[in-house]
Amino acid sequence: MSRAPLLAVADALARVLESARERLPAEHVALAAARGRTLAHDVAALRTQPPFPASAMDGYAVRAADIASVPARLTLIGESAAGRRFSGALAPGEAVRIFTGAPVPDGADTILIQENTRTEDGAVIALESETPGRYVRRAGLDFSTGDVLLKQGRLLGPSELALAAAMNHPTLPVTRKPRVALLATGDELVRPGEEIGPDQIVASNTFAVRAYAENAGAEVIDLGIAGDSFQAIEAAIRQARDAGADVLVTLGGASVGDHDLVQTALANEGMELGFWRIAMRPGKPLMHGRIGDMRILGLPGNPVSAIVCGLLFLVPLVRALSGDAQAGDDRSELAVLASDLPENDNRQDYLRARITGTTDGHPLVDAFGKQDSSMLRLLSDAQCLIIREPHAPAAKAGDMCRLLRV
16 A cells, blocks of 8 residues: 655645634733734824924024025024923024924924034024925824834834834733643653663753744743653643643654654544655654644654754744744745755755855855764754755756755
C-alpha cells in the first residue's frame, strides 16, 4: 500500500495559518507594555497635533507685511516659549521673541528666524523678508481629533508607540498573547544540569523553540519532559488544555518508531489530525492537528529539525493568533551562492549557511558541507538557511538563490 504524497511546505503553512483564523480576545495594556503587540481595534486620535499654530524655529513671530521691505524695525513686546505662550496679540510693527514648539501669538503669520535679525534698544531689526506662513506649523498639521491613525492588526513598534502617546492614549487594545505549551518527550531526555544516565542526552530543543515563540509574542507554558508512556504524555496533554493553551507544541515522538507515542496519545485525547509528514528537509515528520480550541504542532525530535520547523511554522502561527495580518508573508530574500550545490530531490531543503559578504547588493551565502539534523553547533554558526525548492537543478557559484535569516 503506497503512502500519500508528502504535503508541500507552502500547503502545510497555509493549513497551519488557517487554524488561526479565530481571533483571540482583546485586552488593554499600558502603552509602555505594548511593544511587539498587535492592535485588536482601530485607534483614533483623542486630540489635534499640534493643537495650536506652533513655531518650527527659534526667532521672532511677526507679520509678513511688516517685513516686506528690509531692513525693518519692529518693537519687541514679549516672549512665547514651549509651555508658556505670549498671552497678547501682535499689532502692526510689533514682534514677539519665540522658540521652537511655542504657540504663535494672535496677529502673527510668520516666523523670522533669529539668524536673519539683530536687536538694538528693545527692538528687533529684520534683515530678510519672509512669506506668510513661513516656519509656522499650522494646528492639525500632523493629525486632528478623530483621525484613525493606527489600524487593527498593526504591529506596535517604537514609532507606533510614540504616535499613540501623541494621540493621548495611555493604554491600547491589543490581542491577548497566544498561550503556547511546550512538551518535550522521550525517556532519553534530561534537563540541563540534571544527572545524565549513560543512555541519555540533554534536552535542548525546548529552549530555542521557546525563544522563537516568545520573540513572536507568545506566553509560554513549559510542561517539562514526558517519558515514553501513554500515561505521561496524555497527562501532559490534559495539563495543556487545563492551562488554556492556544497551541500545544510537542517535541519528538511523532515519527513511526515503536517508541514514538505522541501521535497516538494525542488521538486518544481527541485530536483531529490535520496533516503529518511534509516535503521538507529537515523536518519531514511535522504534525498538525487540533483538540477542541487547542492547536497541535508536533515538531520532530532532531534538534535542527525542531528548530527549523519552529521558525517556519510556529512563529507564523503565533503571529497570526496575535492578529498580525502579515504573519504568513514570505520572509525570504534574494542571495548569491558562494559555492556549487547539487540537484535536489522531492523535498524542500533548508541548508544551514553562513553569509560571507555581499555581491551586487545581495548577501553572498555558503552552505556548510555537513547538514545532519542532529548538529546544533552548525545551526549556531549559521546566519541563515538557503532554501532549495523540490527538484531544483544543480546550481553553480554565482547563481541566485533565496535565504531565510535565523
